[in-house]
Amino acid sequence: xxxxxxxxxxxxxxxxxxxxxxxxxxxxxxxxxxxxxxxxxxxxxxxxxxxxxxxxxxxxxxxxxxxxxxxxxxxxxxxxxxxxxxxxxxxxxxxxxxx
Amino acid sequence: xxxxxxxxxxxxxxxxxxxxxxxxxxxxxxxxxxxxxxxxxxxxxxxxxxxxxxxxxxxxxxxxxxxxxxxxxxxxxxxxxxxxxxxxxxxxxxxxxxxxxxxxxxxxxxxxxxxxxxxxxxxxxxxxxxxxxxxxxxxxxxxxxxxxxxxxxxxxxxxxxxxxxxxxxxxxxxxxxxxxxxxxxxxxxxxxxxxxxxxxxxxxxxxxxxxxxxxxxxxxxxxxxxxxxxxxxxxxxxxxxxxxxxxxxxxxxxxxxxxxxxxxxxxxxxxxxxxxxxxxxxxxxxxxxxxxxxxxxxxxxxxxxxxxxxxxxx
Numbered sequence: 382x383x384x385x386x387x388x389x390x391x392x393x394x395x396x397x398x399x400x401x402x403x404x405x406x407x408x409x410x411x412x413x414x415x416x417x418x419x420x421x422x423x424x425x426x427x428x429x430x431x432x433x434x435x436x437x438x439x440x441x442x443x444x445x446x447x448x449x450x451x452x453x454x455x456x457x458x459x460x461x462x463x464x465x466x467x468x469x470x471x472x473x474x475x476x477x478x479x480x
Numbered sequence: 481x482x483x484x485x486x487x488x489x490x491x492x493x494x495x496x497x498x499x500x501x502x503x504x505x506x507x508x509x510x511x512x513x514x515x516x517x518x519x520x521x522x523x524x525x526x527x528x529x530x531x532x533x534x535x536x537x538x539x540x541x542x543x544x545x546x547x548x549x550x551x552x553x554x555x556x557x558x559x560x561x562x563x564x565x566x567x568x569x570x571x572x573x574x575x576x577x578x579x580x581x582x583x584x585x586x587x588x589x590x591x592x593x594x595x596x597x598x599x600x601x602x603x604x605x606x607x608x609x610x611x612x613x614x615x616x617x618x619x620x621x622x623x624x625x626x627x628x629x630x631x632x633x634x635x636x637x638x639x640x641x642x643x644x645x646x647x648x649x650x651x652x653x654x655x656x657x658x659x660x661x662x663x664x665x666x667x668x669x670x671x672x673x674x675x676x677x678x679x680x681x682x683x684x685x686x687x688x689x690x691x692x693x694x695x696x697x698x699x700x701x702x703x704x705x706x707x708x709x710x711x712x713x714x715x716x717x718x719x720x721x722x723x724x725x726x727x728x729x730x731x732x733x734x735x736x737x738x739x740x741x742x743x744x745x746x747x748x749x750x751x752x753x754x755x756x757x758x759x760x761x762x763x764x765x766x767x768x769x770x771x772x773x774x775x776x777x778x779x780x781x782x783x784x785x786x787x788x789x790x791x792x793x794x
Contacts, residue, residue: 454673461666468660 389438396430399423411478413470421463425456489529496522509558513551520544533689534618537681541697546775549704553781557651613756615687622691623760627749630692631734634767634774638731641777650782667709674702682768686757692730692764696771703776727777730770733763 406419432452436445499522502515520543527536605617605625612620622630678699685691737759741750751759 454670457666457669461660461662464662465660 383440385440386438389434389436392430392434392437394434396427396434399427399430401427403427413475414467414477417463417467421459425452425459428452428455492522492526492529496526509555513548513555516551517544517548520548534691534694537689537694538697541694541701542775545701546697546704546779549701550779553779557781611756613751613758613760614685616685616689616691618689619685619691619760619764623763624749624751624756627734627738627763630767631731631738634730634734634770637771637774637778638728641727641774644778644781645783648782650780650784664709667706667711671702671706674698674705678702678768678772682764685764686761692767693771695764695768697775699768699772700775700779703772704779707776707779726769726773728770730763730767733766737763 400423403419403423406423407416410416410419429452432448433445436448439445496519499515499519503512503519506512506515520539523543524536524540527533527539602617605621608625609615609617609620612624614620614624678695681690681695681698682692683690685695737751738749741752742748744752746752
C-alpha cells in the first residue's frame with residue numbers, strides 16, 4: 382500500500398465516528414433542534430473527512446476535486462435545509478426542549 | 481466480491497423491503513412519502529451494486545428527487561385530516577389473498593429471470609458499437625438501436641404533463657410563504673451549478689454513464705428549486721409563449737429523425753452513414769431540455785396562469 386492509500390484510509394476511518402455520533406444524536410436527542418444540531422455539524426465533518434479520504438486514496442486530483450465539490454454542495458444544502466426545518470418548527474410553535 | 485460485499489447486499493435488500501413496506505403501509509402519509517424517497521436513494525445504491533450506474537443516476541434523480549418533490553407538494557395540498565390513510569383493504573385479506581398473490585408473482589418473476597437467455601444481447605451491442613456513433617453502450621441502445629423506446633418514453637412524459645395541465649390551473653400561490661431568506665440565496669447560488677452538472681452529464685453520455693435523462697432530471701430539479709425559492713415561471717406567460725415548444729422539442733426531434741430515415745428510403749430510425757454521432761448529440765440535447773422542462777411542468781401541478789403564481793394580473 383502506498384502512502385496516499387494509508388493517509389486516505391485513515392481519513393475515512395477518522396470520518397466514521399463523526400457520522401456514527403451524528404446518527405446517535407439524531408436518534409437520541411429529545412427534540413428537533415438538538416437533532417438538527419447533531420446532523421448539521423457532525424455529519425458534515427464526517428462526510429468531509431470521508432470525501433477527502435476517498436479522494437486522496439484514488440490518487441487522482443480530478444476525482445479529489447469532484448469529491449470536495451460534492452462536499453461543499455452538501456455543506457450549503459444541509460445548512461439551508463437545517464435552517465428551513467428549524468424556522469418551520471419555530472413558526473409552528475414547537476418550543477425547544479427545556480424551555 | 482468479499483464477505484463484506486455480501487453482508488452489505490443483504491442489508492441493502494432487507495432495508496429496501498422494509499422501506500417498501502413502510503411506504504405502502506404507514507398510516508401517516510408523510511411517513512410513507514419520506515420512506516419512498518429513502519427507498520429511491522437506496523434503490524440507486526442497489527443499481528450501483530448491480531453495476532448499472534446509468535439506471536442509478538436516473539433512479540436517484542427522477543425516482544427519489546423529482547418524484548419525491550412531487551409527492552411532498554401533493555401532500556401539502558391535502559387537508560390535514562386526509563393525511564391519515566384509510567386502509568384500502570382489511571388486514572385479514574393480506575394473509576388470504578395478497579400474500580399468496582404476491583408470492584406467486586415473485587415466483588413467476590424469479591422463473592422469468594432464471595430463464596433469460598444467458599449472455600443476453602450484450603455481445604451484439606458491443607459488436608455494433610463501432611457504427612453506433614457513440615462509445616457508451618447504454619447511450620448507443622437508447623438513442624440508436626432502440627431509439628423508438630426513447631421516443632415513446634418522452635411521449636409518455638409529454639402526455640402526463642398535458643394531462644396534468646388539462647386538469648386545471650396551477651394552484652395560486654404555487655408555493656407557501658417563504659420560511660427563510662436562505663432559500664432564494666441558495667437558489668441563485670446553486671442554479672448555475674445545476675446547469676453545469678446537466679451539461680456535464682449530457683456531454684459525458686457519449687462515452688460514459690450519463691445522457692439525456694439524468695441531465696434533464698438535474699436541470700428540472702434546479703428549476704423546481706428556483707420555483708421554491710420564489711422565481712416566477714414564465715412557461716405560459718404570453719410574451720414568452722414560444723418557449724413552451726421546448727416541452728415537445730424532444731419528441732418532435734426524435735420523430736423527425738425517425739421519419740427522415742424512412743423518407744430517405746432507409747429503415748425507421750436508420751441514421752445516414754457517418755452522421756450518427758452528431759445526430760445523437762443533437763437528439764440528446766433536445767431530449768434533455770424537454771425532459772427538464774417536462775419534469776418542471778409536472779411539478780407545477782396544473783396549467784400555470786398567465787402571469788405566474790401571482791394569479792390574476794400583476
